[in-house]
Amino acid sequence: MDAPSKPGSTFTPANPDFAKRVRASFARQGVMAHIGAELSLVEAGRVQIRLPYSERLSQQHGFFHGGITTTIADSACGYSGFTLMPADASVLTIEYKVNFLAPADGELLVANGHVVKPGRNIIVCHADVMVRKGASERICATMTETIMVMPGLEEKT
Amino acid sequence: MDAPSKPGSTFTPANPDFAKRVRASFARQGVMAHIGAELSLVEAGRVQIRLPYSERLSQQHGFFHGGITTTIADSACGYSGFTLMPADASVLTIEYKVNFLAPADGELLVANGHVVKPGRNIIVCHADVMVRKGASERICATMTETIMVMPGLEEKT
Amino acid sequence: MDAPSKPGSTFTPANPDFAKRVRASFARQGVMAHIGAELSLVEAGRVQIRLPYSERLSQQHGFFHGGITTTIADSACGYSGFTLMPADASVLTIEYKVNFLAPADGELLVANGHVVKPGRNIIVCHADVMVRKGASERICATMTETIMVMPGLEEKT
Amino acid sequence: MDAPSKPGSTFTPANPDFAKRVRASFARQGVMAHIGAELSLVEAGRVQIRLPYSERLSQQHGFFHGGITTTIADSACGYSGFTLMPADASVLTIEYKVNFLAPADGELLVANGHVVKPGRNIIVCHADVMVRKGASERICATMTETIMVMPGLEEKT
Numbered sequence: 001m002d003a004p005s006k007p008g009s010t011f012t013p014a015n016p017d018f019a020k021r022v023r024a025s026f027a028r029q030g031v032m033a034h035i036g037a038e039l040s041l042v043e044a045g046r047v048q049i050r051l052p053y054s055e056r057l058s059q060q061h062g063f064f065h066g067g068i069t070t071t072i073a074d075s076a077c078g079y080s081g082f083t084l085m086p087a088d089a090s091v092l093t094i095e096y097k098v099n100f101l102a103p104a105d106g107e108l109l110v111a112n113g114h115v116v117k118p119g120r121n122i123i124v125c126h127a128d129v130m131v132r133k134g135a136s137e138r139i140c141a142t143m144t145e146t147i148m149v150m151p152g153l154e155e156k157t
Numbered sequence: 158m159d160a161p162s163k164p165g166s167t168f169t170p171a172n173p174d175f176a177k178r179v180r181a182s183f184a185r186q187g188v189m190a191h192i193g194a195e196l197s198l199v200e201a202g203r204v205q206i207r208l209p210y211s212e213r214l215s216q217q218h219g220f221f222h223g224g225i226t227t228t229i230a231d232s233a234c235g236y237s238g239f240t241l242m243p244a245d246a247s248v249l250t251i252e253y254k255v256n257f258l259a260p261a262d263g264e265l266l267v268a269n270g271h272v273v274k275p276g277r278n279i280i281v282c283h284a285d286v287m288v289r290k291g292a293s294e295r296i297c298a299t300m301t302e303t304i305m306v307m308p309g310l311e312e313k314t
Numbered sequence: 315m316d317a318p319s320k321p322g323s324t325f326t327p328a329n330p331d332f333a334k335r336v337r338a339s340f341a342r343q344g345v346m347a348h349i350g351a352e353l354s355l356v357e358a359g360r361v362q363i364r365l366p367y368s369e370r371l372s373q374q375h376g377f378f379h380g381g382i383t384t385t386i387a388d389s390a391c392g393y394s395g396f397t398l399m400p401a402d403a404s405v406l407t408i409e410y411k412v413n414f415l416a417p418a419d420g421e422l423l424v425a426n427g428h429v430v431k432p433g434r435n436i437i438v439c440h441a442d443v444m445v446r447k448g449a450s451e452r453i454c455a456t457m458t459e460t461i462m463v464m465p466g467l468e469e470k471t
Numbered sequence: 472m473d474a475p476s477k478p479g480s481t482f483t484p485a486n487p488d489f490a491k492r493v494r495a496s497f498a499r500q501g502v503m504a505h506i507g508a509e510l511s512l513v514e515a516g517r518v519q520i521r522l523p524y525s526e527r528l529s530q531q532h533g534f535f536h537g538g539i540t541t542t543i544a545d546s547a548c549g550y551s552g553f554t555l556m557p558a559d560a561s562v563l564t565i566e567y568k569v570n571f572l573a574p575a576d577g578e579l580l581v582a583n584g585h586v587v588k589p590g591r592n593i594i595v596c597h598a599d600v601m602v603r604k605g606a607s608e609r610i611c612a613t614m615t616e617t618i619m620v621m622p623g624l625e626e627k628t
Contacts, residue, residue, distance in 0.1 A: 006469055032221040034191075034213035056191035060312060066250050067200040067228025074224045089179060093223050095592060095617055097411040097568060099438050101431040116456065117415040122565060122594075122619070124413050124456075142430065142438075144413055144458060146566055146617065148593070150168040220500075252460055253435060254568040256595050256615055257590040262367060273613065274572040278435075279408060279462065281570050299587065300597075301570055301615060303409055303460065305436070345536040348505075348527035370505035374626060379502040380564050381545045385538025407537050412569040469531060 007119035011115065015087040018044065022079045025155050036119065037072050039079075044140040045070050047079040053107045064104035067110075069129050069141050075096065077115030077125035077145035083120050090153035094122075096145035104140045106133030116144075159311065161213050168202035172244040175201065177250035181235045182312050186232065191239040196236075202272040210264045221261035226298050230255065233270030234282035241275050247310035251259075251279075253302035261297045263270050263290030273301075280304050325332075325359035325429060329401040332358065336393045343389065351386050353393075359429040363394040367421045373401050378418035383425075383443050383455050387412065390427030391459035392441035398432050404467035409434075410459035418454045420447035437461050482516035482586065488531040491514065493550045494628050500546065508543050510550075518550040524578045535575035540582075540600050540612045544569065545557040547584030548596035548616035555589050561624035565593075567616035577604035587609045587615075594618050 015021065019042040026039045032049075035057055041048035049072045051064075052150070054063060059065040074096060082091045113127040129141040173179065178210040183189060183196045192214055192239075197207035206229040208214070208221075216222040222265040231253060239248045286298040329335065333356040340346060340353045346363075347369055355362035363386040365371070365378075373379040388410060396405045427441040443455040486492065487580040490513040497503060497510045503520075506528055512519035520543040522528070522535075530536040545567060553562045600612040 005232035025217040028215075028217040029222060030212045030215035031225055041238040055187045056184075060182045061247075065228060066233075066253075067224060067231045068188055070227050070231070071222060071224025074222075082210070090218075093257050095254065095256040095566065097458065098221075098250065099252040099431075099460060100250050101438060117413075117453070124415060141432070142458070144411065144456070146413065147177060181510070252409065253616065256588075256617065258595060274570075274610070281572060294589070301568065301613070303570065337546075339531045342531040344527075344529035345539055364485045369501045370500035372499075374499040376495045378540060379500060379545075380567075381538060381542025382502055382543050384545070385536060388536075388541070404532075407571050408532060409568065409570040410537075411566065413566040414564050431622045 003082060006059040007016060009120065011084055012076040013084055014146065015042040015056070015085065017087070018083040019081065021155065022045040022047065022082055025082065026075070026079065032075065035068060035071065042083065044069050046082055046084065047076050047113045049076045049122050051110045064109055066100055069104050070098050070143070072109060072111040073113065074128050074145065076111040076127045078147055079091070080113040080115050081123035081147045083151055084115060084123065088152060088154045089156055090150040092148040092150050093149050094129060094146040096143055098141055098143045100141050102131070102138055102140045104131050109133040121149055138141040159224045168241055168275065170201040174242040174244070178206065178312065179239055181256060183232070184241065186262065188228065189232065190247040199236070199240065201240050202237055203232045204235070204240065204270045206233045206268045208227065208266040212270060219264055221237045223257055226261050226266060227255050229266060229268040229297070230270065230284040230286050230298060230300040231302065233268040234300060235304055237270040238273050238280040238282050238304045241280065242306055245309060245311045246313055249305040249307050251303040251305050253300055255298055255300045257298050259288070259295055261288050263288040265289040278306055280306065290302055295310065318442055325398055325432065327358040327398055329399065331401070334396040335469065336396055337359065339396065340389070340393065345385065345388065349382060349385065356393070356397065359395050361390050361427045363390045363395065364427045365423040378423055378445070380414055383418050383423060384412050384457070386423060386425040387427065387441040387443050387455060387457040388459065390425040390441045391457060392461055393430050394427040395437040395439050395461045398429060398437065399463055402468045403468060404464040404469055406462040406464050408460040408462050410457055412455055412457045414450055415454050416445070416454045418445050420445040422446040435463055436464065482589065483556055486556065486557070489554040490608040492626065493518065493553055496553065497550065500559055502542065503546065506539060512574045513550070514553065515554050516551055518554065518584045519549045519590070520582045522580040535580055535602070537571055540575050540580060541569050543580060543582040543612070544584065544598040544600050544612060545616065546612040547598045548585050548614060549618055550576040551584040551586050552594035552596050555586060555594065556620055559623060559625045560616050561621040561626055562619050563619040565617040565619050566616065567614055569614045571600070571612050571613055573609055574610045577602040581604040592620055594620065
């Protein structure tokens with residue numbers, strides 16, 4: 001790769017069934033149903049997750065809790081990397097870093113994850129999380145995540 | 158401060174009612190009840206949060222989702238800093254970084270947050286998250302968090 | 315701000331003399347001369363620093379040391395934020411995070427820093443560092459940095 | 472490992488010649504000589520680097536530049552992990568995160584790196600950097616670093 005990947009970059013997935021695999025894995029994440037998150041986009045190197053507001057997701061001022069914002073950003077990053085992995089590999093999150101840019105005050109969060117740097121062993125991903133309130137939308141968090149490709153740990157579909 | 162704070166460090170809180178304030182704020186975090194987290198310790202500069210396992214908190218392999226591990230570590234860090242703030246201030250999370258050291262495979266998570274560096278404007282905190290499985294306990298995640306003291310934004314108690 | 319800032323975003327600097335201030339401050343950073351770094355671009359919200367290779371900057375395999383890559387990325391981020399600050403303020407780096415995406419193997423590093431989220435107290439910046447080797451150029455590191463605006467700490471020019 | 476490693480933890484190195492290997496690799500890092508850093512301690516899982524002040528290492532206020540503080544913290548972390556690697560492996564830095572806790576204002580920096588979580592593929596390390604000024608010493612920066620074990624990339628000694 002000669003330049004950083006942007007959300008519009010084109011990747012060639014190793015597994016043509018990547019979208020089916022991501023959807024099946026997402027469905028096994030019990031926490032996604034528990035918080036009410038939906039997988040709204042799966043493309044090669046790119047995943048979007050949406051989360052409507054509920055008081056059950058709030059911090060002390062009534063906004064989305066930062067950990068919940070992180071939870072959907074984490075899955076958006078991890079699955080964006082997972083789309084590029086071979087069929088017999090699994091994803092392991094090594095670490096991530098989140099900056100909170102504005103209060104997550106609104107009725108919907110949208111996390112857009114994409115691959116910044118693909119790799120055989122290590123994949124670096126990025127996610128921006130937008131918060132929608134009425135007609136306005138603004139960024140509330142930005143994440144950089146490092147994931148590891150775990151060969152021989154096929155997830156069942 | 159001439160040395161990094163350790164969990165055993167002694168801090169002098171600016172507000173003698175800090176524990177009551179933290180408990181009231183924690184109770185307003187809707188997400189803590191929704192995931193089943195309990196505030197198990199509040200001391201000056203130090204907060205512990207515990208979270209029993211449930212399938213509703215899982216990632217695709219059945220372990221605690223990394224975002225949920227992060228959610229309790231975030232609150233443990235933020236509230237450890239909040240214990241040292243004046244009565245008319247509120248806490249704002251600027252950013253955090255999490256390294257995942259082992260799968261969060263077990264029946265209980267325990268997040269221990271403490272203040273590393275107090276400050277009038279900026280406080281840096283650290284949390285280790287332990288996972289218990291039967292008789293064993295091991296670290297599964299470690300977080301560094303930066304919070305900001307927001308004066309004049311008193312939280313109601 | 316309703317969307318994350320991109321390198322091409324337009325910012326309105328609080329101090330029309332921002333470029334002169336950045337150049338004077340850069341000239342006071344003794345380390346920049348010591349490693350041979352040059353300030354190659356200063357715009358509102360955007361700074362570029364270039365660094366030719368020397369064996370005196372190497373790690374054990376002969377590439378640029380990661381700490382040196384970080385040093386120019388740090389200054390590129392910090393000064394991109396400094397361009398937007400009022401004339402009586404100084405910049406303080408709170409924290410940063412760097413991912414190394416490829417070996418810094420080449421004859422020139424180019425760090426492009428820009429403001430992601432301006433603010434009165436806290437500014438979040440981003441830098442990508444490219445490494446040039448012959449006719450090729452690729453990203454080798456990416457940084458997110460949080461800086462603080464320190465009012466009343468005017469830097470001399 | 473059932474608990475997070477502390478600086479005093481005992482590790483069993485895979486290569487009994489680890490100290491010789493670290494010293495040889497450090498000597499090949501051209502930047503360490505260029506900035507004047509010394510390797511002052513090498514133990515299994517633990518490395519210390521010291522750096523006397525010079526104006527050639529300064530930021531705009533005359534303190535150590537944050538990138539230089541990072542440079543010795545990075546090598547202290549990386550080499551603490553390298554002490555535990557087999558003889559035919561090399562170290563690759565994946566990422567790190569630094570929080571700056573106080574101005575690096577003094578005549579000496581001392582970076583203490585240690586392994587937090589050893590592993591066959593991934594090692595997580597931590598470093599605190601202390602700054603000495605006259606008779607006082609205080610922490611000025613804290614780093615978490617993730618490194619990768621690169622098998623089959625033996626460094627020459």
